[in-house]
Amino acid sequence: MKIQYLIMFQFILALFGCGKSPSDDAAKTMFGPFTVETVTQTGKRWNINYGRVKYTNISYRAYYKDKPVLFGANLETNTGVPGVWRIFNLKGAKAPALIAGSQSLYLVTIENDQPVTTPLYEQGSDFAAVQWLDSEDGQPGIYREVFSSDSRDTDVELSGGRYMAISDAVVLDTKTFELFTFNNANESINDYYPGQRRAIAFSPDSTQVVYGAARQNAEDYSQGLFCYEFRTGKKYLVAYDDKKLNVHDPSKLYPDWLMDYFEWKKNEQGELRLQLKTLDAEPNKKGIIHFERYPGYQYLLYPVKEAIVEHLYNYMLQELKFDTAQVQRVHEPYNYTYTIPYQGRTLTIQYGKYGNDLVLFEEDDTSSYEVSKAIIQQIGKGFNALLSDGKYQEEFAEETQTN
Secondary structure, rough: HHHHHHHHHHHHHHHOOOOOOOOOEEEEEEEEEEEEEEEEEEEEEEEEEOOEEEEEEEEEEEEEEOOEOOOOOOOOOOOOOOOEEEEEEEOOOOOOOOOEEEEEEEEEEEEEEEEEEEEEEEEOOOOEEEEEEEOOOEEEEOOOOOOOOOOOOOEEEEOOEEEEEEEOOEEEEEOOOOOOOOOOOOOOOOOOOEEOOOOOOEEOOOOEEEEEEEEEOOOEEEEEEEEEEEEOOOOEEEOOOOOOOOOOOOOOOHHHHHHHEEEEEEOOOEEEEEOOOOOOOOOOOEEEEEEEEEOEEEEEEEEEEEOOHHHHHHHHHHHHHHHHHHEEEEOOOOOEEEEEEEEOEEEEEEEEEEEEEEEEOOOOOOOOOOHHHHHHHHHHHHHHHHHHOOOOOHHHHHOOOOO
């Protein structure tokens, strides 16, 4: 579990901590009736590769009428990092509310002039996460695991949607504060088990959330989709052939792909169901816009041939009009890299010959995620529009290479 690595990391920090005490800086922000105190701790610690390095840790406290908001014993149980790791203002909710926590997450509201903490998801084995299910034109947004903040991950508001998945187990309706538990035990269907924690799609009637699933036996390794009706607790499986549906990484499935190959239709009982489309022709291949905490937003294309690097570079030049004299190109036996300075930032195109994968990302990890999102989405969505029209399809490879 990832949480165990955090414990080990904290142990190493304690073992090699430097003698000088860290410095703390506290700032307070009002979110409706709540006061959120952000405590920024800076100092130096030992890094096995670089020696003593600077670090920044950010933690939070919430207050109502100058009294601290208290959380239960399940806030964190085995991490060795006590306290509240993140507090978000739930903007657009039916009443002032915060989502706060660390290993477990809680909804903080006001009732009878008193703060009330309602458990959203209490657990002790992994990192919790939040994900809007309808913030991107009715489809899921980024899957944000809850870590202690750093200088880049500075967002303090959650906005843009109504329905929010808490980890992959609970849905919160932010307009009513209703909670729906839909996947507490990771139960299987026909020997298929949940294969990822990030929601892939949301039904048009806002009642079903879709996750990846997989089955492994002696004969094969099969892929599928779990569709959870979170209000009723029902679920069903839609199996698919990953080769026929052009899937090269089942952990990176997104609404664009799903809409190319699947559709929502009512069955004979009048129930809305996800099902495979009957296609006369294969959809054009595109890239995906993917998010991870490091390096943040990325635009990925795979498997592709090396020639597509120039097509993407020329498209970026047309869109961004950067100074080509400052661009660095490094052509190595296994990698081909463009380093592009742009408005005080650094964009990188990297192509790996083994794997036939191309990734565009921002090299500088000090930019906020929102800044990175804007530029990566501008390029990714624009280039995908060209690919959707049939351009550069000849540059997609049939299979990834292996070393």
